[in-house]
Amino acid sequence: MERTYQLISESGLHARPATNFVMFIASLPVDVHLIHKDFTADAKSIMAIMSLGLAKGEIFTIRVSDEHASYLDQIEAYMREHQFIE
């Protein structure tokens, strides 16, 4: 299961926001992937996330396996709270 969003944070998904985001994702007991253009990154890898170079206004997708769909709500709530998405 996946959902697509537009990144609104000023600095894109870099350094500090990414560090905190990855910490949060790492605390979840499921695999999470972040997809941007043709690249799929393990959302628990700070290095992978940052090398996507996601900038403000760009579209990205969050994917979790279907049986763990409920975690997608949690992730969405986190991203909204931290103003990654609207």
Added chain:
Amino acid sequence: MIKGIPVSKGYAIAKIYKLHKPKIDTQKSLVMDPELEIKRYHDAIHKTKLAIEKLKSKSIERFGEETSKIFDAHLMIADDPEIKTSVESMIRHEQCNLTYALQTVVDRFLRLFSDLDNEYLRERAIDLKDVSERILSHALGLETSDLSLIQDNVILVSEDITPSETTQLDTTYIKGFITEQGGMTSHSAIIARLLNLPAVAGVKDALKKLRDGDEVIIDGFSGKVLLNYDDTTRLDYEERIQKYLTHLSSLSSYIGLPSRTVDGYETKLLANIGTPKDVDLVFAHDAEGIGLFRTELLYMDKKEMPSEEEQFLAYQEVLTKMHDQKVVIRTLDIGGDKYLPYLTLEHELNPFLGNRAIRLSLSKPDIFKVQLRALLRASVYGNLHILIPMISTKEEIVSVKKIIKELKKDLDASGIPYGNYQLGIMIEVPSAVMLADALAKEVDFFSIGTNDLIQYTFAADRTNENLSSYYQPCHPVILQMISRVTQAAHDAKIPVSVCGEMASSLIQGPLLLGLGVDELSMTPSEILKMRRVLHLNSYEILCQTAQNVLKYDSEEHVLREIKKWIVLEGDS
């Protein structure tokens, strides 16, 4: 016994602590058992994380939570699943060694980051390098040193101590430095004098000859490092340490006295500082102002350019604390032997003759303007003097003035206040000496940087220890240049100070006054010693001596003459 160049006075008896900078071999080789190699990798990650945790708690204790957050990122990088998977699969598929695999994967990420060309990512690239080097060191069983973890009295031994390392020094435990490279004017020597620590530089093979944990005596007066000495020698040095400490405390009777010669000539002794924290030293040693605030540390100690606000706060703090006393703040003096980790500069064949100091500032006006704006805003809070380093042409100072004028217009438009300030330049390039008459008409003061002036005059790199014999501050050529500069300044009715090493020397400092220099700026720890020497000497004799030695043709001759006339010890 081994010997080097004495670069900072004092004695210490303590154990050797070597700063390891391991050379890591990342050559590819085949391994018999890839799974064993992967296990080594996991062990190394584990050890690295433990070391980072330790650093983190230490850092929280000393610097607080916020500054220590960087270590959370380091922990994440050490354990990064993407890197881990790539390294593991590479070891399995290519049957290769861990160090090669990790370096290859890390390099791939570093390339990715540099392609993105984003400031934030470059910051993480430094962290990635740092963490991967730690993992490699652990994998190879090499020790890395963390200065902040030292809990015992030690003498540091290293190739050289970098500026960022010197910022972590804790003088409670660190009693002295021994370095293989460097000399009188290298950064670590300047810091040692600032902290009143004995230091010996240019000790060839120090890391090979000295063993961790061995007790040695370091003599910062003669440059000797004693190993395997007997009890009598130890007692002798313990006595010397006591005497030296008493000598330092007897200087305290000069606190509050004017800096005046026996015949009543009064000057000001100013302090050189590197951070706002050093203002405490300025007061402790009773300096009469700050003659040089080097702003490089504000930039070096960071992972990205300090913002205008950060700089403004630092300048405001110093100006406010100093009330109406003079504060000379020098704009960024990067390049040559100083660089910033986050600012990539073009590789140059001759960095000291390259795009450094004001040249760099003018070629990167965005960085320069941030600093000038912060300075202008801070000028409201005290007696600000802005000092521009390494001017070699008149056009440079004209450009600087133009930029300042534009910035003031911007500030006016936004209703942001700024106050009065003086604008001055460093005279440290021979062309500026020859141009001094013209330059004096453009600015409010001169400050002579003797370290660079000597290196540029003799065309001898001051960081090259094989050329240290060319470092001749009292050579008549240098004295003539200084005399020419003071003449030009006084003709234009502007003051001249000296902020290089010469001003800190108890023999050369008084000689500079004799050459017409108005004020001396030095390491805070030398202020009271210099005041004491001034109280023993006559200005008239200093001027006569200076005039006499100008016509000599060697430094040796000058030194012989001035030692006859300058009084260093009183009758007391």
